[in-house]
Amino acid sequence: MSARVGRSQRKDPSGARAAAPAGPGPGPDKVLSVWTDNQRAEPGAEGPDGARRRATIHDVARLAGVSRQTVSRAVNDKGEIDPATKERVLEAARLLDYRPSRFARGLVQKGAVTAGLVIPDLRNPFFPEVAAGVLEAAEQRGWQVVVWDSRIDEARERQALDVLSHQADAVVGYFKDPDDVLTRHLGGVPLVLLERGPQQTRFAAVGIDAATGVEQGLNHLFRAGHRRIGMLDGVHGPGPRRLAFLEQVRRLGLPVDEDWVAVCPEHSVAGGEAGMERLLAARPEITAVFGFNDLIAVGAMRTARRHGRSVPDDLAVLGFDGLSLGELVEPALTTLHIDKRQLGRLAVEQVARLRAGEEPLRGADAWVVPELVVRSSA
Amino acid sequence: MSARVGRSQRKDPSGARAAAPAGPGPGPDKVLSVWTDNQRAEPGAEGPDGARRRATIHDVARLAGVSRQTVSRAVNDKGEIDPATKERVLEAARLLDYRPSRFARGLVQKGAVTAGLVIPDLRNPFFPEVAAGVLEAAEQRGWQVVVWDSRIDEARERQALDVLSHQADAVVGYFKDPDDVLTRHLGGVPLVLLERGPQQTRFAAVGIDAATGVEQGLNHLFRAGHRRIGMLDGVHGPGPRRLAFLEQVRRLGLPVDEDWVAVCPEHSVAGGEAGMERLLAARPEITAVFGFNDLIAVGAMRTARRHGRSVPDDLAVLGFDGLSLGELVEPALTTLHIDKRQLGRLAVEQVARLRAGEEPLRGADAWVVPELVVRSSA
DNA sequence: CAGGGGTTCGTGAACGTTCACGTGAGCGTT
DNA sequence: AACGCTCACGTGAACGTTCACGAACCCCTG
Numbered sequence: 001m002s003a004r005v006g007r008s009q010r011k012d013p014s015g016a017r018a019a020a021p022a023g024p025g026p027g028p029d030k031v032l033s034v035w036t037d038n039q040r041a042e043p044g045a046e047g048p049d050g051a052r053r054r055a056t057i058h059d060v061a062r063l064a065g066v067s068r069q070t071v072s073r074a075v076n077d078k079g080e081i082d083p084a085t086k087e088r089v090l091e092a093a094r095l096l097d098y099r100p101s102r103f104a105r106g107l108v109q110k111g112a113v114t115a116g117l118v119i120p121d122l123r124n125p126f127f128p129e130v131a132a133g134v135l136e137a138a139e140q141r142g143w144q145v146v147v148w149d150s151r152i153d154e155a156r157e158r159q160a161l162d163v164l165s166h167q168a169d170a171v172v173g174y175f176k177d178p179d180d181v182l183t184r185h186l187g188g189v190p191l192v193l194l195e196r197g198p199q200q201t202r203f204a205a206v207g208i209d210a211a212t213g214v215e216q217g218l219n220h221l222f223r224a225g226h227r228r229i230g231m232l233d234g235v236h237g238p239g240p241r242r243l244a245f246l247e248q249v250r251r252l253g254l255p256v257d258e259d260w261v262a263v264c265p266e267h268s269v270a271g272g273e274a275g276m277e278r279l280l281a282a283r284p285e286i287t288a289v290f291g292f293n294d295l296i297a298v299g300a301m302r303t304a305r306r307h308g309r310s311v312p313d314d315l316a317v318l319g320f321d322g323l324s325l326g327e328l329v330e331p332a333l334t335t336l337h338i339d340k341r342q343l344g345r346l347a348v349e350q351v352a353r354l355r356a357g358e359e360p361l362r363g364a365d366a367w368v369v370p371e372l373v374v375r376s377s378a
Numbered sequence: 379m380s381a382r383v384g385r386s387q388r389k390d391p392s393g394a395r396a397a398a399p400a401g402p403g404p405g406p407d408k409v410l411s412v413w414t415d416n417q418r419a420e421p422g423a424e425g426p427d428g429a430r431r432r433a434t435i436h437d438v439a440r441l442a443g444v445s446r447q448t449v450s451r452a453v454n455d456k457g458e459i460d461p462a463t464k465e466r467v468l469e470a471a472r473l474l475d476y477r478p479s480r481f482a483r484g485l486v487q488k489g490a491v492t493a494g495l496v497i498p499d500l501r502n503p504f505f506p507e508v509a510a511g512v513l514e515a516a517e518q519r520g521w522q523v524v525v526w527d528s529r530i531d532e533a534r535e536r537q538a539l540d541v542l543s544h545q546a547d548a549v550v551g552y553f554k555d556p557d558d559v560l561t562r563h564l565g566g567v568p569l570v571l572l573e574r575g576p577q578q579t580r581f582a583a584v585g586i587d588a589a590t591g592v593e594q595g596l597n598h599l600f601r602a603g604h605r606r607i608g609m610l611d612g613v614h615g616p617g618p619r620r621l622a623f624l625e626q627v628r629r630l631g632l633p634v635d636e637d638w639v640a641v642c643p644e645h646s647v648a649g650g651e652a653g654m655e656r657l658l659a660a661r662p663e664i665t666a667v668f669g670f671n672d673l674i675a676v677g678a679m680r681t682a683r684r685h686g687r688s689v690p691d692d693l694a695v696l697g698f699d700g701l702s703l704g705e706l707v708e709p710a711l712t713t714l715h716i717d718k719r720q721l722g723r724l725a726v727e728q729v730a731r732l733r734a735g736e737e738p739l740r741g742a743d744a745w746v747v748p749e750l751v752v753r754s755s756a
Numbered sequence: 757c758a759g760g761g762g763t764t765c766g767t768g769a770a771c772g773t774t775c776a777c778g779t780g781a782g783c784g785t786t
Numbered sequence: 787a788a789c790g791c792t793c794a795c796g797t798g799a800a801c802g803t804t805c806a807c808g809a810a811c812c813c814c815t816g
Contacts, residue, residue, distance in 0.1 A: 100803070
């Protein structure tokens with residue numbers, strides 16, 4: 001039937017092949033010049049004005065004088081196609097600027113996985129590192145990752161969720177909203193929370209074992225003789241790090257009350273500087289300070305020095321995160337190092353479990369344990 | 379058909395199914411009483427045995443006793459639906475863990491734009507900043523961005539292109555391969571190159587006006603009295619920064635040959651340290667050094683100090699990039715600051731032009747001009 | 757000349773959703 | 787009683803691609 005039309009064209013390599021599919025009919029088999037494929041197509045007067053409809057596989061097929069399937073074979077580099085035909089099809093595709101629709105493709109062939117990643121602040125060196133871990137693990141699984149920078153704005157977090165719940169197969173990220181709000185914006189997509197303990201959420205999560213880390217850090221400070229230790233927190237509420245700090249300080253029998261903790265307005269060096277100003281004003285007697293993260297700790301060092309206190313002699317500073325930046329400042333920052341890439345990899349692992357219908361990792365398996373790295377600042 | 383079942387169910391509230399919206403008068407919403415207890419804390423814990431086909435809109439429609447369209451209305455929060463029915467449909471959707479296929483959806487309603495972003499190394503603070511600019515501009519346009527970390531591996535760059543050419547509507551990123559190789563892996567998707575001059579590629583690009591920047595920097599060094607200036611380059615070939623350096627040095631009438639330029643094995647502090655070792659060995663007489671980027675410049679400072687040369691007195695160091703990290707090291711780094719976010723935003727602007735069929739920006743409009751930030755190191 | 761096997765190509769039929777209609781019930785107006 | 791309107795909902799028909807088939811042709815072999 002219409003297969004014969006294709007045949008005859010193939011056997012007739014004379015000119016006019018790139019122009020009109022319905023040949024002049026030089027044979028008995030001009031049975032149907034109307035292709036069932038493209039009935040509604042109007043050859044010729046395509047777009048009166050610049051209505052640039054994107055070319056489809058049909059258009060390419062018509063221009064090349066073959067069927068959709070042959071076009072598919074050509075562009076996907078499959079077998080079962082004559083090299084000459086393939087070249088002709090490819091040429092037609094180039095001419096029409098054809099690009100297969102990823103939607104139509106994804107609809108029929110499953111397997112393309114897209115994960116969403118929501119990061120609070122790309123300018124904080126901590127998060128790119130986590131993202132690198134996510135990206136790396138995702139790449140290994142053949143997934144792709146669409147990234148959102150929520151810029152520490154909860155509204156933007158929700159907005160990211162709204163989009164991602166439509167466009168991603170799973171989401172991992174940092175979110176401040178409580179479970180029920182997240183659920184509402186999630187529309188059923190699996191979610192893996194970053195840095196939330198199991199008791200803080202019913203979603204799957206990966207976290208940091210702040211307690212163990214802080215214990216190491218405060219032991220170190222204590223052994224160095226410090227008895228009056230303050231903290232520069234990064235959040236207002238009592239998060240895991242502050243709770244661990246308070247617990248360890250009490251365990252060591254050291255004095256502590258609210259005054260010993262100052263909250264920094266933001267997770268940055270400038271935030272640390274500002275927080276340290278307030279902490280020194282409230283508790284000038286401190287000999288050591290524990291920072292919520294390395295950025296804040298570096299800020300603390302700078303303020304301390306500005307106040308004429310040398311680090312670590314007059315004031316010891318302990319960070320949290322283990323940014324490579326800590327090696328470059330002076331004095332080099334003693335810190336609780338976190339394997340940030342591992343955190344990201346773990347998150348992807350959690351996503352994989354969720355997708356497989358398995359139970360997500362809970363407890364220690366979903367934790368990253370900080371490691372004390374002693375440098376010069378404490 | 380099941381459609382009629384739906385009808386009859388609607389007309390017959392006493393049906394055995396749990397679907398029982400109140401009769402004509404939609405009184406107080408007494409919704410399902412049978413399966414309201416869906417405490418499924420674990421996502422994906424539904425189907426014990428196999429057959430894990432994802433639920434479609436049909437399944438939901440059948441379970442709720444309505445048509446596809448009504449399900450669509452419910453999940454998309456459209457009008458023209460009875461609140462009670464909507465609740466019933468939503469409940470059924472929840473029960474089946476239904477999530478609309480983004481492919482089917484994208485196929486029918488156009489407009490979802492996905493861009494690919496390929497970054498060489500997320501651990502270099504420069505690139506997250508560029509990425510933030512891309513993400514920000516993309517978000518404003520309602521696009522999403524899938525990010526790849528090529529980890530400075532050209533094979534991975536190509537691999538990223540292979541995937542992205544299938545899954546993205548446009549690609550922006552850093553690529554080392556020449557135009558023809560890129561074209562081969564691109565399959566027709568628009569590409570915007572980061573940090574390539576117009577004469578270096580026929581693709582659309584956004585770049586850095588290295589010449590103007592270096593001119594400012596070397597003028598500054600010259601005015602400070604430096605006459606023997608070396609460079610720590612980051613690439614082997616003569617890139618824009620090295621060419622600009624050589625030109626400016628010659629313009630100032632200073633001595634220079636290959637020995638005055640050392641290539642760092644990698645774009646990192648460690649790379650800068652290593653490169654500086656070699657540069658000091660080859661040209662111990664230098665009084666100033668220009669770094670390919672801030673990381674390398676910081677490495678140079680460290681090596682210089684290790685060799686007993688104080689910065690800036692014995693040796694001045696000039697960076698390139700303007701990382702915030704430069705403010706934290708000691709002495710603070712004098713550098714040619716680049717608006718990295720702007721670079722990213724410009725790239726998205728280029729993508730938009732390409733998509734609109736417009737001519738991409740060329741020349742100065744697609745450039746970011748560095749600005750000399752004088753701190754302590756030079 | 758019948759038959760077999762290998763190429764090369766075409767034809768419905770999905771895939772899961774939304775869009776543009778169409779329909780019937782209910783209610784009020786004339 | 788006829789008409790019109792609104793509400794709630796259902797019905798093909800796309801959207802663009804790949805998959806599972808099968809058909810026509812070619813080159814052999816017996």
